[in-house]
Amino acid sequence: MSAPVIRCVGLARWYGEVQGLSGLTVDVSPGVVGLLGPNGSGKTTLMRLLTGLARPTRGHAELFGTRVSPDQWAVFRRVGYAPGDDVHFESERGSDFLALMARVAGDGPMAARARARAALEKVGMEELATKKLSTMSKGMRQRIKVAQALLLEPELLLLDEPLNGMDPVSRRKTINLVRAHGAAGGTVLFSSHILHEVESVTDRMLLLHHGRLLAEGRLSEIVGLLERKPRRVQISSGSRREIAAALLQEDYVSGVSFGDDSQLLLETRDLNRLLDRLQAYGGAGQIESMEIADENLESVFDTLVGSAV
Amino acid sequence: MSFSPQVLAVQAYSFRRRMLSWKALPALMVALVPTFMALVFRFFAPHEQGGTPTPYRMYGEILAPMCLYFVLPFLSMLVMLPILGELYEKGAIAYLLTRPAPRWVPLLGLYSGGLLALLPLAVLCATLPALILSPISGGVELRFWLQRVVFLSLVLWIGAAPYGALCLFLGVWSRKAVLWALALLIGWGSIAGSITGPLRALSPHRYLFGLLRNWLDLSNTLGQFSVPDPDPPGTLLSLLVLAGYVLAFLVLAYQAIRTRDVL
Numbered sequence: 001m002s003a004p005v006i007r008c009v010g011l012a013r014w015y016g017e018v019q020g021l022s023g024l025t026v027d028v029s030p031g032v033v034g035l036l037g038p039n040g041s042g043k044t045t046l047m048r049l050l051t052g053l054a055r056p057t058r059g060h061a062e063l064f065g066t067r068v069s070p071d072q073w074a075v076f077r078r079v080g081y082a083p084g085d086d087v088h089f090e091s092e093r094g095s096d097f098l099a100l101m102a103r104v105a106g107d108g109p110m111a112a113r114a115r116a117r118a119a120l121e122k123v124g125m126e127e128l129a130t131k132k133l134s135t136m137s138k139g140m141r142q143r144i145k146v147a148q149a150l151l152l153e154p155e156l157l158l159l160d161e162p163l164n165g166m167d168p169v170s171r172r173k174t175i176n177l178v179r180a181h182g183a184a185g186g187t188v189l190f191s192s193h194i195l196h197e198v199e200s201v202t203d204r205m206l207l208l209h210h211g212r213l214l215a216e217g218r219l220s221e222i223v224g225l226l227e228r229k230p231r232r233v234q235i236s237s238g239s240r241r242e243i244a245a246a247l248l249q250e251d252y253v254s255g256v257s258f259g260d261d262s263q264l265l266l267e268t269r270d271l272n273r274l275l276d277r278l279q280a281y282g283g284a285g286q287i288e289s290m291e292i293a294d295e296n297l298e299s300v301f302d303t304l305v306g307s308a309v
Numbered sequence: 310m311s312f313s314p315q316v317l318a319v320q321a322y323s324f325r326r327r328m329l330s331w332k333a334l335p336a337l338m339v340a341l342v343p344t345f346m347a348l349v350f351r352f353f354a355p356h357e358q359g360g361t362p363t364p365y366r367m368y369g370e371i372l373a374p375m376c377l378y379f380v381l382p383f384l385s386m387l388v389m390l391p392i393l394g395e396l397y398e399k400g401a402i403a404y405l406l407t408r409p410a411p412r413w414v415p416l417l418g419l420y421s422g423g424l425l426a427l428l429p430l431a432v433l434c435a436t437l438p439a440l441i442l443s444p445i446s447g448g449v450e451l452r453f454w455l456q457r458v459v460f461l462s463l464v465l466w467i468g469a470a471p472y473g474a475l476c477l478f479l480g481v482w483s484r485k486a487v488l489w490a491l492a493l494l495i496g497w498g499s500i501a502g503s504i505t506g507p508l509r510a511l512s513p514h515r516y517l518f519g520l521l522r523n524w525l526d527l528s529n530t531l532g533q534f535s536v537p538d539p540d541p542p543g544t545l546l547s548l549l550v551l552a553g554y555v556l557a558f559l560v561l562a563y564q565a566i567r568t569r570d571v572l
Binding site for chain 2: 015048051052053054055070071073074075076077079081083085086087088089091092100101103104105106108112148152
């Protein structure tokens with residue numbers, strides 16, 4: 001079996017008394033992986049540790065089997081990194097900045113220009129290439145950052161909150177780029193604190209909270225972690241009072257509440273048994289509609305984070 | 310594998326960033342201070358009275374040492390300190406440090422670009438006062454003026470090399486780089502290097518002053534900006550010591566760039 005693209009072994013980073021990342025052990029294989037967590041959860045710290053921009057307090061990280069360190073710069077030929085920080089090469093034009101990045105990577109002047117043009121085309125910015133970065137909108141600079149990450153056609157993309165500040169069209173374009181990179185066999189670590197952003201690019205994810213890995217895997221696997229957590233089902237029924245009274249007798253129903261009109265919200269620790277029971281009511285024509293609220297990724301995250309706090 | 314094209318690419322960027330933007334203005338203002346003084350001297354000094362130095366002496370014995378004492382440290386700070394410090398503060402250094410190139414490549418490129426940006430400032434600093442003072446210098450031949458202008462430019466630029474490398478190191482190593490730079494460039498540089506005592510031998514300023522004396526043909530006597538050196542260094546020794554400092558500070562900056570976190 002080949003080595004994972006990213007490997008973290010007990011990776012930890014403290015900023016004085018503050019924990020940035022706590023003993024993260026994880027392997028990432030090719031494909032798109034979402035790195036999800038609220039602000040301050042350790043996403044950017046992880047990105048910086050993976051790129052050698054910060055040193056771990058404990059543990060280590062590997063990219064393509066190479067231990068990350070300032071001296072292992074050759075591995076960056078295979079890595080494209082878009083930092084969360086703004087570009088801040090204000091005096092440069094978009095194309096000049098990209099050409100500079102390509103030249104520092106070893107391209108000659110002509111090759112660097114060609115590479116910059118190709119990267120700008122990928123993010124749909126070829127017509128704005130001569131604009132200075134200082135005069136670009138936040139969304140445009142975000143696209144320049146993504147173009148910079150794509151510049152060397154790397155196998156691994158590390159994108160730190162790349163959709164921040166992008167307009168809907170740019171977001172769609174970037175999401176498609178990320179998906180295409182994963183579909184072509186590449187690896188993308190895509191960080192965001194917004195669930196639907198991650199959901200739009202992948203169903204594989206790492207959930208970080210307070211520097212700890214809260215959950216890892218596919219969305220469906222993560223949902224499986226909720227088996228023992230309260231789940232919510234919302235039904236609409238003209239007989240909601242009778243149904244609520246009957247269900248409150250069951251040990252697997254932990255709560256009921258009444259919503260607007262005919263809505264009834266049920267909370268359970270055993271979703272399957274509740275669904276079986278509701279099926280019986282449905283068969284009798286007593287339930288007009290039903291929605292399992294907890295199938296939404298947002299609620300998965302909320303539940304996991306809530307349990308960790 | 311040669312990294313010189315990479316270094317040159319960063320050097321061009323560094324030069325553009327320091328020279329072709331409003332950021333060059335503060336350094337330009339500092340470089341023009343001797344010009345302002347020359348103007349004051351030309352138009353307001355009572356030349357007809359005894360005791361007033363001739364324009365040629367004013368340039369060599371007052372303006373030139375003053376450039377070393379005050380202009381050079383501030384020019385070095387204004388141009389070289391932000392080169393890395395600013396990139397670190399804004400996190401933008403991350404783009405350069407995640408390229409497939411050793412970290413000394415951006416370091417050397419940024420340093421040499423900054424040093425290049427200091428060259429026109431040094432020339433300006435030395436030339437404009439001479440242009441103002443030479444027309445009233447009486448019998449002093451133009452070639453002597455030219456000689457002084459060229460050598461003062463050169464000493465200033467050579468001086469910017471160790472001080473610039475020191476600023477580069479401080480920009481990476483310390484988040485209070487300005488304070489450190491002020492202390493070291495003025496304290497260890499200008500002051501320690503011009504007064505008697507054991508620190509004098511270690512200060513780059515002593516060797517820069519050595520070059521100034523040798524090349525501008527200044528006397529090793531007590532003057533307004535000159536404390537006599539009992540054992541004045543020769544040109545070769547001065548150049549070697551200054552080159553050693555450049556190397557030492559660049560090595561320190563490289564160590565700092567390898568170990569400082571980008572946060």
